[in-house]
Amino acid sequence: MSKIYVLHENNEWTVHLERRLQELGLPYEMWHLDQGTVDLSAIPPEGVFYNRISASSHTRDHRFAPEFTEAVLAWLERHGRTVINGSRALRLEVSKANQYMALNAAGIPTPKTIAALGKAQLIEAARSLNMTPFITKHNRAGKGQGVYLFDSVEELETYVNSTGFDEPVDGITLVQQYIKAPEPYIVRHEFIGGKFIYGVKVDTSKGFELCPADVCSIEDQFCPTNSSAPTQGVGPKFEILKDYKPDFIEMMEAFLADNNIQVAGIEVITDDAGRYYAYDVNTNTNYNSDAEAIAQQFGMLELAKYLGGLL
Missing domain, CATH: 3.40.50.20 (Rossmann fold)
Structure with a gap:
């Protein structure tokens, strides 16, 4: 059968x-x-x-x-x-470098990024970036792995030469332009069947190691993603936006079609000048049940219906 x-x-x-x-x-x-x-x-x-x-x-x-x-x-x-x-x-x-090149080919901007293999090359990449502050992240990551903010190349050099250096699983570290949002949040855009379902506002005031899943283990601790409790009085950590469909959605749908991706979450940050940057494509997308219950939109239900329709 x-x-x-x-x-x-x-x-x-x-x-x-x-x-x-x-x-x-x-x-x-x-x-x-x-x-x-x-x-x-x-x-x-x-x-x-x-x-x-x-x-x-x-x-x-x-x-x-x-x-x-x-x-x-x-x-x-x-x-x-x-x-x-x-x-x-x-x-x-499994490769943010591949993600960024594919996004750029679709006309979707990403932060300026340099990929580096080797500790000396990583430090040189930070000098070449010529932007402070800047962040590092693993090319193959997840759960915010390897994401650190540095105010100077010297600060990075101290970290890289320390015993606490976080070695990427594929050896490649990305040095990336730091995008400072005017408010501490990003928006994750969910797609099923290659079509936009909803955008979820994610509070980043406590860092970027927050995923929308109900269970998300980070270094043997669980991120509080299954809670609608407000963060610092701002609002829930995850909030599905009502009547939200920015102009770049069609470009993202075209990007997904060109790369044969049917189910994804694309994370976007906006700077203080209103410019947007896509910085992560997650093809193993998860959904927050509390946020969905409030909005009465259910990603996994839509996904199951989509798979059933194909069957």
């Missing part, structure tokens, strides 16, 4: 989707791809295959899940199976 196959490496992130698939009575099967085998000479089963592999898999000791998933996706695509967020989406998920 044809069914929906969910390719993933984190059970905590699939619970809500499973509930919606069950609610709609859709047949499905979970493929946890941290370990396994794939017979490349065999014929894949019939169905719809949805890839939810995350760039942060290595933080859960699933270091090679993306690489194994790429082999599985190549097998599925070779046989013409319906794949949601296929091999191109995976390549963008």
Whole structure:
């Protein structure tokens, strides 16, 4: 029987989707791809295959899940199976450099960024950027990994040569222009089936290590994403914006179509001059249940309906 196959490496992130698939009575099967085998000479089963592999898999000791998933996706695509967020989406998920080049090709601005391999090269990249303050981040990351703010190259040099230096899993560190927003928030734009669903305002006053998921482990602690409690009296950490559809949405939808990405969250920050910059494309998008309950918009339900429609 044809069914929906969910390719993933984190059970905590699939619970809500499973509930919606069950609610709609859709047949499905979970493929946890941290370990396994794939017979490349065999014929894949019939169905719809949805890839939810995350760039942060290595933080859960699933270091090679993306690489194994790429082999599985190549097998599925070779046989013409319906794949949601296929091999191109995976390549963008695990490389911010790839993301930025694809966004720029679509006419979507990103912060000025230099990719560096090697500690000396990282320091030189910061000098070449010639902007202070600046931030660093891992090329393959997730959960805000490797994101640090520096006021000077000397400050970065001290950090890089310390025992506390956070080595990226792929060796590549990005040195990036720091965009200071006039208010402490970013907006994450959610897309399903390549079409805009809603924008969620994310309070960043306590840093950028906040994801919309109901469960999001950061260094053995849980980020408070399943709460509507106000932060510093400003409002909820996650708020779905009403009647929100900025002019750049069509460009983002075109970007997703060009890169064969069907499900994604694109994070955008705006500077004090009103210029916007996209700085992260998440093809393993999650949704905050409290924010959705208030807005009465449900991403996982829409996703389940979309997958069911393809089935």
